[in-house]
Amino acid sequence: MSAVIxxxxxxxxxxxxxxxxxxEIIDGELYTQPRPAGPHASVVSVxxxxxxxxxxxxxxxxxxxxxxxxxxxxxxRDIEVLAxxxxxxxxxxxxxxxxxxxxxxxxxxxxxxxSPTTQKKDRVTKxxxxxxxxxxxxxxxxPLARILxxxxxxxxxxxxxxxxxxxxxxxxxxxxxITIPLNDLWAGS
Numbered sequence: 001m002s003a004v005i006x007x008x009x010x011x012x013x014x015x016x017x018x019x020x021x022x023x024e025i026i027d028g029e030l031y032t033q034p035r036p037a038g039p040h041a042s043v044v045s046v047x048x049x050x051x052x053x054x055x056x057x058x059x060x061x062x063x064x065x066x067x068x069x070x071x072x073x074x075x076x077r078d079i080e081v082l083a084x085x086x087x088x089x090x091x092x093x094x095x096x097x098x099x100x101x102x103x104x105x106x107x108x109x110x111x112x113x114x115s116p117t118t119q120k121k122d123r124v125t126k127x128x129x130x131x132x133x134x135x136x137x138x139x140x141x142x143p144l145a146r147i148l149x150x151x152x153x154x155x156x157x158x159x160x161x162x163x164x165x166x167x168x169x170x171x172x173x174x175x176x177x178i179t180i181p182l183n184d185l186w187a188g189s
Contacts, residue, residue, distance in 0.1 A: 011078035022070070025081040026125050033118055036085075042188025043113050043143045044069060044085045047180070054178045055088065061178050064091050071103045075133045082126060084110040088174070109174055111139040127151075131158055137174050146186050148172075 010030045014023040017032060024031045036044065048069050054061020066089045073082050087107040094105040110130055112122040123140065130138055131153055138151040138158065150162040150172040162172045170180045 011081065014081065022083055023081075024083050024126075025079065026121075026129050027080075031121060031125075036113070036115070039143055039188050040085075040113050040115055043141055043185050044111075046184050046187070047111065047113075047141070048086050050178065050180050050184070051086075051088070051175055055175060061175075065089065065108075066091060066094060066097060068097075068103070071107075072101050073103045073107065075106065075129070077102070077104065080129065080133075082129060084126070084130075085113045086111040106133050107135055109137040109139070110135050111141065114140060114142045114144075116144070127158065131156060139172075141185065143186060146182070148182060148185075 010025050010028070013030055014025060017023045020035055021032045022035060048067060052067040053059045055063060055065040056067040057063065067086065068088070069086055070083050071087050073084070073087065074080070075082065084107075087103070088109040089105060090108050093108065098104065112118075112126060114122055119142075127138060127140075134153065136153050138153070140149045140151075141147070146166050148162075148164040148168075148170060149160065150164075150170075151158040152161050152173060153159075162170070164170050164172075164182060167181070167183050170182060171178065
């Protein structure tokens with residue numbers, strides 16, 4: 001019983017964070033970090049526009065997805081709460097958006113944009129959690145190194161499906177029907 005109370009208190013602490021902080025609860029621990037800096041936010045915005053136009057809105061692509069920036073995903077309601085930089089759901093799996101801020105359907109795809117202060121948590125702690133809950137695809141973007149890594153979950157393990165850098169043009173699962181020029185991502189970083 002005390003573990004439930006303690007975890008519930010963590011979510012109350014997450015909700016009480018000042019607006020300039022992002023909070024997540026992973027493996028029973030509350031993590032906080034400041035809102036992203038300009039270059040990080042630019043990468044998220046450009047990637048969201050490229051993917052969102054084709055997959056969320058169906059312009060120049062197949063549509064059929066929800067592409068959302070910084071959703072609060074409750075893998076276990078109020079106990080395991082992550083906020084990826086961008087996440088995507090196939091609409092056949094999540095036909096409508098939640099009525100409140102809690103996304104309780106496991107996303108099909110998540111993307112984390114790495115920064116020096118979040119890199120370890122994003123690469124290790126969050127990647128393990130995404131795998132544990134069955135997120136099918138993971139992208140890690142490092143704007144300082146100008147690298148995009150793509151992964152697919154197979155038998156509970158992450159497999160690298162692509163490594164891209166600098167001026168590469170990317171067509172990667174689950175968004176193979178579009179090409180993303182990486183130069184566009186780095187323009188603001």
